[in-house]
Amino acid sequence: MVALLSSTLGRLRIVGFLEGLSFLVLLGIAMPLKYLAGLPEAVRMVGMAHGLLFVLYVLLVIMATIELGWSFKKAVLAFLASLVPFGTFYADKKLFRE
Numbered sequence: 001m002v003a004l005l006s007s008t009l010g011r012l013r014i015v016g017f018l019e020g021l022s023f024l025v026l027l028g029i030a031m032p033l034k035y036l037a038g039l040p041e042a043v044r045m046v047g048m049a050h051g052l053l054f055v056l057y058v059l060l061v062i063m064a065t066i067e068l069g070w071s072f073k074k075a076v077l078a079f080l081a082s083l084v085p086f087g088t089f090y091a092d093k094k095l096f097r098e
Helices: 008-037 040-068 072-081 087-094
Strands: none
Touching: 008 040, 008 087, 040 072, 072 087
């Protein structure tokens, strides 16, 4: 775990996992709680965490693109992965491994 934190790519992989997980929790748990159980607090809390992780993910994609010399296509694919459920897990497997 410490080795992952020592590089931009490692931090991107960790944040990507957490961002993807928060997206799934938001869609699969918090939103049903809001609309089916009348608990909007769930979306507020999970949504804030997800928003923070999303911004951090995008910043780390930009940093990795600059540091590692990624192509424009790879950077765009990494960004688009954050917009699709399970996308960041796919990106970790296909884009973020050296």
